[in-house]
Amino acid sequence: MTNTDNGTNHTTPRPVVRLRGITVRYPGVLANDGVDLDLAAGEIHALMGENGAGKSTLASVLYGARRPDTGTLDLFGAPTRLASPADAIAAGIGMVHQHFMLFPGLTVAENVVYGAEPLHRFGVVDRAAARRAVADLVRRYGLDLDPDALVRDLPVGVRQRVEILKLLHRGARVLILDEPTAVLTPGEADRLFTVLRGLAAEGRAVLLVTHKLGEVLAVSHRVTVLRDGRRTTVLRTEETTAGDLAAAMTGRDLDLDVVHPPGTPGEPVLEVRELTVAGRGTKPAVDAATFTVRAGEIVGIAGVAGNGQAELVAAVVGLRRARSGVVRLRGEEITHAPVADRRRRGLAYLPEDRGEVGAAGQASLADNLAAGFHRGPLLGRFGFLSPTALTRHARRIIDRFRVRTPDTRTPIAALSGGNQQKAVLGRELAHQAPLLVAEQPTRGVDIGAVQAIHAELVAYRDAGHAVLLVSAELSEIRGLSDRVLVCYDGRVVAEWDRDEATEHRIGLAMAGEAG
Amino acid sequence: MTIDPALFSAALRALTPILFAALAGALCQRAGIFNISLEGTMLVGCFAGVAGSWFTGNPWLGVALAVAASAAFSLVLAVGSVSLGGDAIVISVAMNLLAVGLTAFLLRTVFGAQGSFSDPELRGLDRVRLPLVEEIPLLGPVLSGHSPLVYVSWLAVAVTAVLLYRCRWGLRLRGLGENPAAAASLGVRVTRQRYLVVVAGGGLCGLGGAQLALGNVTLFAENMTAGRGWIAVVAVMLGAAAPVGVFLAALLFGLAEALGFRLQGLGLPQQATDAAPYVVTLIALFVSSRRLRRRDPVEGAVDR
Numbered sequence: 001m002t003n004t005d006n007g008t009n010h011t012t013p014r015p016v017v018r019l020r021g022i023t024v025r026y027p028g029v030l031a032n033d034g035v036d037l038d039l040a041a042g043e044i045h046a047l048m049g050e051n052g053a054g055k056s057t058l059a060s061v062l063y064g065a066r067r068p069d070t071g072t073l074d075l076f077g078a079p080t081r082l083a084s085p086a087d088a089i090a091a092g093i094g095m096v097h098q099h100f101m102l103f104p105g106l107t108v109a110e111n112v113v114y115g116a117e118p119l120h121r122f123g124v125v126d127r128a129a130a131r132r133a134v135a136d137l138v139r140r141y142g143l144d145l146d147p148d149a150l151v152r153d154l155p156v157g158v159r160q161r162v163e164i165l166k167l168l169h170r171g172a173r174v175l176i177l178d179e180p181t182a183v184l185t186p187g188e189a190d191r192l193f194t195v196l197r198g199l200a201a202e203g204r205a206v207l208l209v210t211h212k213l214g215e216v217l218a219v220s221h222r223v224t225v226l227r228d229g230r231r232t233t234v235l236r237t238e239e240t241t242a243g244d245l246a247a248a249m250t251g252r253d254l255d256l257d258v259v260h261p262p263g264t265p266g267e268p269v270l271e272v273r274e275l276t277v278a279g280r281g282t283k284p285a286v287d288a289a290t291f292t293v294r295a296g297e298i299v300g301i302a303g304v305a306g307n308g309q310a311e312l313v314a315a316v317v318g319l320r321r322a323r324s325g326v327v328r329l330r331g332e333e334i335t336h337a338p339v340a341d342r343r344r345r346g347l348a349y350l351p352e353d354r355g356e357v358g359a360a361g362q363a364s365l366a367d368n369l370a371a372g373f374h375r376g377p378l379l380g381r382f383g384f385l386s387p388t389a390l391t392r393h394a395r396r397i398i399d400r401f402r403v404r405t406p407d408t409r410t411p412i413a414a415l416s417g418g419n420q421q422k423a424v425l426g427r428e429l430a431h432q433a434p435l436l437v438a439e440q441p442t443r444g445v446d447i448g449a450v451q452a453i454h455a456e457l458v459a460y461r462d463a464g465h466a467v468l469l470v471s472a473e474l475s476e477i478r479g480l481s482d483r484v485l486v487c488y489d490g491r492v493v494a495e496w497d498r499d500e501a502t503e504h505r506i507g508l509a510m511a512g513e514a515g
Numbered sequence: 516m517t518i519d520p521a522l523f524s525a526a527l528r529a530l531t532p533i534l535f536a537a538l539a540g541a542l543c544q545r546a547g548i549f550n551i552s553l554e555g556t557m558l559v560g561c562f563a564g565v566a567g568s569w570f571t572g573n574p575w576l577g578v579a580l581a582v583a584a585s586a587a588f589s590l591v592l593a594v595g596s597v598s599l600g601g602d603a604i605v606i607s608v609a610m611n612l613l614a615v616g617l618t619a620f621l622l623r624t625v626f627g628a629q630g631s632f633s634d635p636e637l638r639g640l641d642r643v644r645l646p647l648v649e650e651i652p653l654l655g656p657v658l659s660g661h662s663p664l665v666y667v668s669w670l671a672v673a674v675t676a677v678l679l680y681r682c683r684w685g686l687r688l689r690g691l692g693e694n695p696a697a698a699a700s701l702g703v704r705v706t707r708q709r710y711l712v713v714v715a716g717g718g719l720c721g722l723g724g725a726q727l728a729l730g731n732v733t734l735f736a737e738n739m740t741a742g743r744g745w746i747a748v749v750a751v752m753l754g755a756a757a758p759v760g761v762f763l764a765a766l767l768f769g770l771a772e773a774l775g776f777r778l779q780g781l782g783l784p785q786q787a788t789d790a791a792p793y794v795v796t797l798i799a800l801f802v803s804s805r806r807l808r809r810r811d812p813v814e815g816a817v818d819r
Binding site for chain 2: 065084085086089101102103104105106110111114115116117119122123124125127
């Protein structure tokens with residue numbers, strides 16, 4: 001490739017995108033601080049950084065959703081101002097969002113042409129032409145899509161292809177993809193990379209926004225690294241290593257594969273036998289799952305979202321009814337027990353979604369931390385909650401888990417994601433329950449908080465408690481788990497001790513190709 | 516009791532106001548606005564229709580005034596929910612209460628009447644006889660001899676269907692309701708589109724009101740819509756906000772109302788027969804919610 005130089009070389013073709021000195025201020029935060037970015041035709045350019053480093057802000061400037069406070073954009077050599085995403089699309093820049101911007105009730109063809117419809121007279125949509133245009137694109141890029149399928153019936157990986165088609169239909173020459181592999185199996189991710197390489201080979205520019213080192217090294221030509229809103233470096237991928245990139249992202253040499261020492265399993269705490277949970281239609285969401293979690297061990301459940309893990313956890317903690325099977329906690333059957341009963345018998349639960357289930361956003365930190373303790377220790381005289389006990393209880397958790405907050409009266413939603421999560425985790429750990437069910441414990445939190453949360457989970461295990469961990473992050477599963485289970489299509493398709501659970505094997509099992 | 520053409524003819528008459536309002540509701544639903552102000556908006560149309568016809572002596576000017584008044588009334592919902600970001604349900608409830616009070620007040624101040632206003636001089640819409648259709652045995656008497664607005668409502672079903680499923684405008688509207696953020700990102704002017712749909716829906720409700728007050732009967736009575744706007748809301752759900760589905764749902768309610776009248780003739784107490792459309796509504800809601808639940812057991816699965 002001749003166009004992968006770092007911008008100082010005179011043989012570099014004029015970049016199609018030239019961002020200079022982009023600065024974006026949010027209240028109290030400098031999200032982008034004088035950032036430069038060049039994209040050349042024909043290159044896949046990775047934009048890397050930790051959560052909160054300013055990647056998404058920079059991407060939103062480029063596709064017109066955010067006006068920078070200062071800074072300029074040259075597009076195809078001409079100074080350009082983008083007032084809206086619609087402007088950006090018209091100028092040839094398109095974005096595939098992390099949360100897809102699709103219409104589930106419309107067909108693939110309708111989604112693709114939406115906003116740029118081929119027409120007969122009088123505003124009547126030329127549906128044959130729309131279908132033909134989509135079929136052409138599908139064939140040209142080997143995307144394997146049925147133009148007449150309803151988007152709501154498609155799996156996530158396929159919906160992403162619809163998003164890409166949308167951009168191609170509009171003739172986008174610059175494609176931005178925000179964390180595109182977050183929802184994909186390793187196999188699907190490889191297919192996506194093949195498509196991206198094809199697009200770049202045609203002379204389009206691809207900006208891949210990601211924090212995953214592996215995919216940056218696998219697919220990109222150049223990398224721009226952001227840290228704390230500033231650009232730390234631009235590198236040619238072939239001249240760099242994972243260690244270099246990690247150091248550029250975090251500013252420190254990070255041990256990328258922290259593997260905690262194994263635990264010492266004791267008595268079974270959670271026993272799940274042939275657990276089946278009803279799903280949509282006749283197919284169960286969880287199909288005869290059987291496993292055991294012992295005291296002093298962390299059992300990790302890996303799987304692509306939507307393969308039954310969420311329903312399995314819901315049935316274990318009592319938020320979904322089990323159709324058949326048995327769940328036992330410390331030898332006692334709790335299959336159909338109410339939630340309060342399960343908690344009393346020794347179950348704590350860190351839910352996947354702290355915004356929806358784990359916390360009440362507008363309620364104060366103290367109130368949030370009191371939840372679950374309100375039936376016992378926080379009651380004062382006559383069965384009323386005692387405000388002093390509430391505050392004292394909250395203080396204990398805040399100090400113990402280093403939650404950064406102005407005071408205990410702050411609404412929990414005002415804290416950063418990492419601090420919210422530490423607070424909710426602290427609350428659940430404070431129960432000292434024999435079983436902790438932790439669902440996606442580090443989703444959306446920064447790397448410092450990730451390490452703190454991981455250390456807490458391991459310490460909890462070492463204190464002799466059982467932990468059931470559900471995570472979509474392979475590194476988290478492998479770094480923490482004493483045993484690894486893989487969910488695919490509602491079934492537990494694999495169970496390995498930590499030494500047997502290689503990334504490769506887990507990846508295959510997650511894609512349903514377990515041997 | 517016999518099943519005869521007159522029964523179906525009555526059903527078609529009864530369904531028309533519901534159908535107009537339900538089409539309005541379906542359009543709003545597609546735009547992502549849950550419009551339950553149909554009842555009040557239609558009532559405003561009833562009053563404006565009667566007033567327009569009375570003061571001009573021309574029922575068609577009454578229809579025009581009904582459309583204009585209802586469209587203007589629906590601006591309350593458009594401004595409140597689209598521009599000011601208020602809750603459409605709360606605003607709609609307030610509009611329904613306002614419409615009852617406002618029309619009763621105007622009835623007294625404009626016509627000096629209380630409870631209801633009718634006069635031999637008040638001109639309603641003439642029935643249209645369809646020349647050839649009329650001759651068809653059985654079907655002829657059912658289809659012919661209605662107020663022109665009955666035929667307009669059928670036309671409105673067809674036009675709405677073509678707009679929704681064949682035109683660019685409809686494609687964009689269907690997407691808008693499902694994912695407004697995505698529609699906006701693709702250049703759809705969300706605010707403008709929603710205003711247009713809410714106000715056009717108001718106009719449709721006005722046609723429904725005009726049919727009720729100048730077609731089905733020729734009078735205005737306080738709260739004369741008597742729940743038809745609410746039945747229209749149910750028809751929108753039952754018909755999945757599709758024009759033809761909504762038509763079939765409205766037909767069901769029209770039949771129920773016509774049957775109710777018929778049962779009255781058989782000596783059943785009026786209170787019981789008047790309840791027929793509402794009983795059908797309840798059954799329809801029950802059946803459709805069961806069907807929905809079967810299709811999607813994941814939502815609402817938390818049972819304690």
